[in-house]
Amino acid sequence: MKIITVIGAGQMASALSFPAIENGNKVRLVGTPLDRSVIDSVKTIGFHPTLKRQLPKTGIECYQIEEVNKALEGADVVICGVSSFGVDWFAENILPIIPENIPILSITKGMIDLEDGSMITYPQYFESKLPANKKLSINAIGGPCTSYELADKDHSVVAFCGHDIEILRMLKSLFESPYYHISLSTDVVGVECAVALKNAYALGVSLAIGLAIGPDGLGHEHYNSQAGLFGQSVKEMKHLLEIVGGGDENIILSAGDLYVTVFGGRTRKVGTLLGQGFSIEESIKRLEGVTLESIVIATRTARGVRALAKRGVVKLSDFPLLIHVDNIINAGATAVDIPWSSFESEKI
Amino acid sequence: MKIITVIGAGQMASALSFPAIENGNKVRLVGTPLDRSVIDSVKTIGFHPTLKRQLPKTGIECYQIEEVNKALEGADVVICGVSSFGVDWFAENILPIIPENIPILSITKGMIDLEDGSMITYPQYFESKLPANKKLSINAIGGPCTSYELADKDHSVVAFCGHDIEILRMLKSLFESPYYHISLSTDVVGVECAVALKNAYALGVSLAIGLAIGPDGLGHEHYNSQAGLFGQSVKEMKHLLEIVGGGDENIILSAGDLYVTVFGGRTRKVGTLLGQGFSIEESIKRLEGVTLESIVIATRTARGVRALAKRGVVKLSDFPLLIHVDNIINAGATAVDIPWSSFESEKI
Structure with a gap:
């Protein structure tokens, strides 16, 4: 059993609670300042209003953003669950408070273009935003998967990417399920650019x-x-x-x-x-x-x-x-x- | 203006008459022994019963298989319009009577496996079936294109492949149209295998x-x-x-x-x-x-x-x-x- 703290209660991040909890893990779902009503709904009636699904009945704890430090206490993994519009918020507010030993798995897909025309991935962007001397293992999910169908346990084939294959294997063990199939790749740029x-x-x-x-x-x-x-x-x-x-x-x-x-x-x-x-x-x-x-x-x-x-x-x-x-x-x-x-x- | 003799009056071969005739060419549509009723229908009312479309009103002449020699007289190009089930019939009955100077453009997609597990394309297969000392330029069409939509003049992007780029360019000039877009490739094995x-x-x-x-x-x-x-x-x-x-x-x-x-x-x-x-x-x-x-x-x-x-x-x-x-x-x-x-x- 591991504790998975999900920051950002959007559709995909929340849908990941299904394979995570089926594998015996605990999920702490933390809303961003934009997710207040989502967290209220999941907390009171278990229903996710934009995913339009009941989340798993047991195994999920809900937190508003003010409680984020509590949600990080003892966590084994942090999921970055914000959309591309939330990455700067995540980089400024969340990255600094994640302990170095906790790996991050990001669901945000996208690339950012620099002024010279080169494009970097969100994991690279996050790494560039880390406070001086801070190191974090930043991994990401790519591949064809819509949140609704993941919540409905339809078969999906995705890829987790990151620099350290051992960490990737650990992350895979938390989510791999009879319907969520995970390839691993240390080619972060390739996977993220592709998706x-x-x-x-x-x-x-x-x-x-x-x-x-x-x-x-x-x-x-x-x-x-x-x-x-x-x-x-x-x-x-x-x-x-x-x-x-x-x-x-x-x-x-x-x-x-x-x-x-x-x-x-x-x-x-x-x-x-x-x-x-x-x-x-x-x-x-x-x-x-x-x-x-x-x-x-x-x-x-x-x-x-x-x-x-x-x-x-x-x-x-x-x-x-x-x-x-x-x-x-x-x-x-x-x-x-x-x-x-x-x-x-x-x-x- | 060129004369294009199409042998096999199936859906795709017949649909090609639209771009061909728009480019000012003449099409001679020859039915295989299985296409008798198709040819009768096109000849009398201009309607293609399996393509379910009226073929162009002018520019098409219809022939039953007994008239194939007449249809080949003075032809500039021969289209092989049979399905993969008709290739042996085409190789045995038609290849021997096509003059060497007339290039062939085949619409049949597929590969044939030999006993050792190697796979060959239909152009390669046709070449292997040519009578001794006979040479023909055998080209083929690949790429995503359904016959109905070609007949409806929806945009399609296809590839013509063959050994001789000059012949390919000539073939392209016969069919290229505002809705039928043609790439060329001398990588016959690559194109045919892909499709x-x-x-x-x-x-x-x-x-x-x-x-x-x-x-x-x-x-x-x-x-x-x-x-x-x-x-x-x-x-x-x-x-x-x-x-x-x-x-x-x-x-x-x-x-x-x-x-x-x-x-x-x-x-x-x-x-x-x-x-x-x-x-x-x-x-x-x-x-x-x-x-x-x-x-x-x-x-x-x-x-x-x-x-x-x-x-x-x-x-x-x-x-x-x-x-x-x-x-x-x-x-x-x-x-x-x-x-x-x-x-x-x-x-x-």
């Missing part, structure tokens, strides 16, 4: 859905065009993985994660609306309240690639889909002008 | 659909499990591409083609029925009349991999999904026993 990119590209693939169903939403979905964009996405993600120095085998994660995001994720909704011809402002308005990480990630990735192109490290023409998505989001381009012919290649 | 494999793996991914909706078909689809199988498929296809010596970039085609086959193809129906718990015999019975190439390809690929494993060239444990699919089809295994934990890996 971050799929958000941007899921938006790109979903454009074809919106284009097919049309502004009134009454048309039929077509799959040739989705598959064309899916293939182009894999091509560009493969190239981006090379650029950041991630192992080529991580394209397996990218492809699986792209698949689940196009079908089960929120990004699909953004891309579909844009494909239907709504502006980015109108699309965001229609999705009020929905986390829009894909927009942030697409913008960041494109900014990174543009900066690298300026330095001559990459050719912008190798990323026509990413640039098109970025132009829709940030420069008023219309979805229908997908640069199809630039996806063509000649291999001699 | 053949996806049939077997689309069956594997679809198992998760059947498992989720259940025997009565009333359950909801889950995407985590589909994505887990999709990622594993990409992993195994990538490895198989290495084995046959195909370029690694062809995984882009495999992934895109896998995507469209899971969503728009017939293979989905087979995998779903098997996933629902029906035996292979019962599943085939329920799909009466539907081409079941995926079953043939999965069986062949697995047979090839098993032969290679016997020779020590590969490890069978690297292909747990393919072997599971093969065991369901050929050894009475049940779909529910998906070897999830064997998909896990450790990368240090």
Whole structure:
């Protein structure tokens, strides 16, 4: 039995309580300042209002953020359960109070672009934010897994990544279950880059859905065009993985994660609306309240690639889909002008 | 204007008449002995009964098989439009009568396993069947494209492959259109292997659909499990591409083609029925009349991999999904026993 302190009571972090508790562990669920009502609900009736599921009846203790120190006392592992919008809060408020011997497992997916165009992962970002002389083992979860289906115990195949394989094996032992299958990798950059990119590209693939169903939403979905964009996405993600120095085998994660995001994720909704011809402002308005990480990630990735192109490290023409998505989001381009012919290649 | 003689009036071959005729070419559609009623229908009312579309009103001439020599007279290109079940008929009856100066473009996807476990493409197979001293330029089409959507002029991104880039460029000029986008590759083995494999793996991914909706078909689809199988498929296809010596970039085609086959193809129906718990015999019975190439390809690929494993060239444990699919089809295994934990890996 281990004590797992989860900081951030969002959907995915909370869904992890199912395999954790089934394995005989104790979960301490700590809300961020934005999670007060979630914690109140779980505490009183056991119901998670955004995950829309009853959490396990036993094995969970709930804490508001003021009680975070108590929740960390004697903890064996800390889960960083914030979205990409909460990472700075986590870095400033939580990292300093986690004891050095407690490993962190982060569910936040994404990359951050630096000014020179290089992109770093959240584990790298967290490491850069540690107080002087402080060391923490920062690990992360990647791979195709939506929180609802994890809570419903549907089979999921994910990857835990970090620098120390022994710590990864320990973390795996806490969560591995008959429905939650975990690969391990010390290629943190490869895994995190692979899973971050799929958000941007899921938006790109979903454009074809919106284009097919049309502004009134009454048309039929077509799959040739989705598959064309899916293939182009894999091509560009493969190239981006090379650029950041991630192992080529991580394209397996990218492809699986792209698949689940196009079908089960929120990004699909953004891309579909844009494909239907709504502006980015109108699309965001229609999705009020929905986390829009894909927009942030697409913008960041494109900014990174543009900066690298300026330095001559990459050719912008190798990323026509990413640039098109970025132009829709940030420069008023219309979805229908997908640069199809630039996806063509000649291999001699 | 070129004359394109299409032999085999199946759905995909017939759908190609749309971009071909839009580019100002003439199409001569020749039915195989199995296509008599198709040819009669197109000839009299212009309607293709299995594609379920009106073919272009002008530019198509129809021929029954007895008129094949007339249809070949003055032709610039021959399309081989038979399914994998028709390749031997095509090799025996048509290859010998095609003049050497006319290039062939084949739409048949698939690989054939030889006794030693090595797999060859249909272009290679056709070349091996040519009469002594006869030479033909045999090219092929790969990539994600369903015939219905091509006929509806939805955007599709495909690849033409062959040994001679100049011939490929000429072929591209006949079919390239605002909705039919064509990459070219001289890596015939890579392209053909990539697109053949996806049939077997689309069956594997679809198992998760059947498992989720259940025997009565009333359950909801889950995407985590589909994505887990999709990622594993990409992993195994990538490895198989290495084995046959195909370029690694062809995984882009495999992934895109896998995507469209899971969503728009017939293979989905087979995998779903098997996933629902029906035996292979019962599943085939329920799909009466539907081409079941995926079953043939999965069986062949697995047979090839098993032969290679016997020779020590590969490890069978690297292909747990393919072997599971093969065991369901050929050894009475049940779909529910998906070897999830064997998909896990450790990368240090």
